[in-house]
Amino acid sequence: xxxxxxxxxxxxxxxxxxxxxxxxxxxxxxxxxxxxxxxxxxxxxxxxxxxxxxxxxxxxxxxxxxxxxxxxxxxxxxxxxxxxxxxxxxxxxxxxxxxxxxxxxxxxxxxxxxxxxxxxxxxxxxxxxxxxxxxxxxxxxxxxxxxxxxxxxxxxxxxxxxxxxxxxxxxxxxxxxxxxxxxxxxxxxxxxxxxxxxxxxxxxxxxxxxxxxxxxxxxxxxxxxxxxxxxxxxxxxxxxxxxxxxxxxxxxxxxxxxxxxxxxxxxxxxxxxxxxxxxxxxxxxxxxxxxxxxxxxxxxxxxxxxx
Amino acid sequence: xxxxxxxxxxxxxxxxxxxxxxxxxxxxxxxxxxxxxxxxxxxxxxxxxxxxxxxxxxxxxxxxxxxxxxxxxxxxxxxxxxxxxxxxxxxxxxxxxxxxxxxxxxxxxxxxxxxxxxxxxxxxxxxxxxxxxxxxxxxxxxxxxxxxxxxxxxxxxxxxxxxxxxxxxxxxxxxxxxxxxxxxxxxxxxxxxxxxxxxxxxxxxxxxxxxxxxxxxxxxxxxxxxxxxxxxxxxxxxxxxxxxxxxxxxxxxxxxxxxxxxxxxxxxxxxxxxxxxxxxxxxxxxxxx
Numbered sequence: 001x002x003x004x005x006x007x008x009x010x011x012x013x014x015x016x017x018x019x020x021x022x023x024x025x026x027x028x029x030x031x032x033x034x035x036x037x038x039x040x041x042x043x044x045x046x047x048x049x050x051x052x053x054x055x056x057x058x059x060x061x062x063x064x065x066x067x068x069x070x071x072x073x074x075x076x077x078x079x080x081x082x083x084x085x086x087x088x089x090x091x092x093x094x095x096x097x098x099x100x101x102x103x104x105x106x107x108x109x110x111x112x113x114x115x116x117x118x119x120x121x122x123x124x125x126x127x128x129x130x131x132x133x134x135x136x137x138x139x140x141x142x143x144x145x146x147x148x149x150x151x152x153x154x155x156x157x158x159x160x161x162x163x164x165x166x167x168x169x170x171x172x173x174x175x176x177x178x179x180x181x182x183x184x185x186x187x188x189x190x191x192x193x194x195x196x197x198x199x200x201x202x203x204x205x206x207x208x209x210x211x212x213x214x215x216x217x218x219x220x221x222x223x224x225x226x227x228x229x230x231x232x233x234x235x236x237x238x239x240x241x242x243x244x245x246x247x248x249x250x251x252x253x254x255x256x257x258x259x260x261x262x263x264x265x266x267x268x269x270x271x272x273x274x275x276x277x278x279x280x281x282x283x284x285x286x287x288x289x290x291x292x293x294x295x296x297x298x299x300x301x302x303x304x305x306x307x
Numbered sequence: 308x309x310x311x312x313x314x315x316x317x318x319x320x321x322x323x324x325x326x327x328x329x330x331x332x333x334x335x336x337x338x339x340x341x342x343x344x345x346x347x348x349x350x351x352x353x354x355x356x357x358x359x360x361x362x363x364x365x366x367x368x369x370x371x372x373x374x375x376x377x378x379x380x381x382x383x384x385x386x387x388x389x390x391x392x393x394x395x396x397x398x399x400x401x402x403x404x405x406x407x408x409x410x411x412x413x414x415x416x417x418x419x420x421x422x423x424x425x426x427x428x429x430x431x432x433x434x435x436x437x438x439x440x441x442x443x444x445x446x447x448x449x450x451x452x453x454x455x456x457x458x459x460x461x462x463x464x465x466x467x468x469x470x471x472x473x474x475x476x477x478x479x480x481x482x483x484x485x486x487x488x489x490x491x492x493x494x495x496x497x498x499x500x501x502x503x504x505x506x507x508x509x510x511x512x513x514x515x516x517x518x519x520x521x522x523x524x525x526x527x528x529x530x531x532x533x534x535x536x537x538x539x540x541x542x543x544x545x546x547x548x549x550x551x552x553x554x555x556x557x558x559x560x561x562x563x564x565x566x567x568x569x570x571x572x573x574x575x576x577x578x579x580x581x582x583x584x585x586x587x588x589x590x591x592x593x594x595x596x
Contacts, residue, residue: 021415021416021417022414022415022416023416023417024414024416024494025410025411025413025414025415025416025419026410026416026417026418027410027494028406028407028409028410028414028498029406029407029410029411029416029422031403031406031407032403032404032406032407032463032468033407033422035403035459035462035463036425036426036429036463038459039437039441039459039460039462039463040429040432040437040463041425042444043437043440043441043443043444044432044437044440046440046443046444047439047440047443050440050443099331102328102331103328103331106324106327106328107328109324111319111320111321111324111325112320112321112324112325112328113320113322113325114325118328118332120578120579120582121332121335121336122331122332122335123578124335124336124339124575124578125335125338125339126519127519127571127574127575127577127578128339128523128571128574128575129522129523129525129540129541129570129571130523130525130541131523131525131541131542131544131545132342132541132544132567132570132571133338135544135545135548135563135564135567136338136341136342136567137338139341139345139358139560139564140338140341140358146358147341147358147359150357150358150359154357178334178335178338181331181335182335190586241526242525242526245529246525246545246548249548249549249552265439266439266530269439269442269443269530270530275443278439279439279440279443282437282439282440286432286437289432290432
């Protein structure tokens with residue numbers, strides 16, 4: 001995917017350079033930017049505005065400055081939720097990306113029987129809605145007519161309940177991994193495909209083995225794809241919502257209303273009517289996500305410069 | 308992919324590597340097999356048979372009929388809603404991303420750097436973090452609980468714009484546009500007649516990915532819609548699933564499972580049939596030799 005090498009501004013410039021700048025481009029990008037302003041920029045601005053107020057039962061809405069932010073930073077529920085998604089991020093993302101990379105390398109190596117079949121099938125779960133994926137796995141996890149219950153009965157096992165408090169986060173991790181491993185595999189695979197074949201031939205002449213080729217040609221070449229996939233996964237982990245929200249009906253005592261920061265913001269808005277505070281939570285979480293994503297990017301760039 | 312150099316076909320096939328990778332394949336397939344197997348069971352045999360094998364009467368067709376007719380055919384209504392959101396939402400998103408990506412790749416215009424910075428910044432903003440503020444704003448504007456509340460936010464796909472941009476940059480030779488202009492074609496005509504055909508694989512790719520995003524959307528409709536008549540399939544299925552948990556609610560897990568199967572089939576089919584397009588769209592002509 002050349003899409004994953006950052007595009008350089010004005011790659012098409014030779015066409016226009018002779019004529020200089022013109023406003024024609026705006027006729028094409030204008031519609032996108034107009035809707036973008038309405039659904040991206042305006043809500044952000046509105047959320048920031050809301051976060052500066054507080055509505056009380058008595059006294060109505062009043063300007064409170066940064067009071068809501070102070071409250072978020074000392075809110076144990078918020079930090080418990082953030083801690084949980086951070087743990088999720090630290091474990092699930094590396095596992096998923098590593099698996100995706102292994103499969104991509106295996107398919108790219110050309111040593112598999114039926115590689116087109118592999119590529120499409122492993123990608124397939126991406127097309128399954130999170131709701132359906134979670135319902136399916138939720139059913140399978142269940143003790144009643146789930147696979148776990150079946151296995152326990154058939155083999156006299158006593159597998160631990162995947163929906164118990166200790167295992168819930170891992171069970172959610174499994175669902176998310178299942179959904180996105182193929183998507184990430186495809187990103188890596190597309191990047192691998194853009195490597196000029198002549199490099200491998202040169203390596204072969206030099207007598208380099210497969211592992212050596214992977215380490216010194218393939219991995220450095222798909223650096224951009226690895227970085228993009230990592231950043232997308234970080235964003236995805238921090239905004240975890242669908243899977244725990246749907247599993248909540250199966251395990252209401254395990255999944256609290258503040259299980260993840262997003263669920264917290266959601267329940268503040270829709271059960272608590274605390275819109276101002278909910279907006280503040282959403283902003284803080286968005287900023288935290290961008291900081292972490294940015295830090296990862298900086299680190300990757302520095303590494304690249306060193307090597 | 309499109310061009311597989313001969314050398315790679317000659318590479319030794321490895322049964323061991325195939326077997327190891329097959330583990331991932333099994334992992335990916337087991338839940339789908341489970342879904343299919345269980346959509347052939349009645350509510351009763353769902354509860355007392357082994358999950359990965361058929362049991363009792365083969366009632367797939369009965370289940371499909373029941374799914375489509377349950378509660379006065381509300382499933383069909385949800386399917387129609389989903390199609391509406393997908394056609395207008397994903398279709399619009401693809402059109403906007405194509406136009407925008409083309410502009411960024413092929414024109415130099417005032418404020419281009421600003422557009423670049425804003426959109427790249429937007430990719431990093433978590434979509435769900437944006438959803439609650441969007442809801443609050445839409446509530447003020449009286450848009451919630453209408454189809455627009457789901458459609459309008461679906462119109463923007465920063466990733467789609469990015470993909471079209473990189474795709475247009477390498478798929479359209481500048482000389483070709485210049486030639487069209489010399490021939491006296493206007494900008495719109497140049498775009499529609501010369502550039503759109505060249506962009507086709509990129510457009511199909513973006514269309515598929517925005518389609519999946521809209522078809523599978525859960526969080527946005529969940530907060531925006533109260534009235535079940537406007538639900539997309541995802542919300543409807545979840546409502547059916549929750550029905551068993553409510554007091555006096557009839558458990559209809561067999562319909563949830565069959566409905567889930569019906570929900571994923573169109574997307575799986577679209578990905579399978581359009582493989583050639585989206586895969587070449589993703590590699591974006593990157594295969595150098």
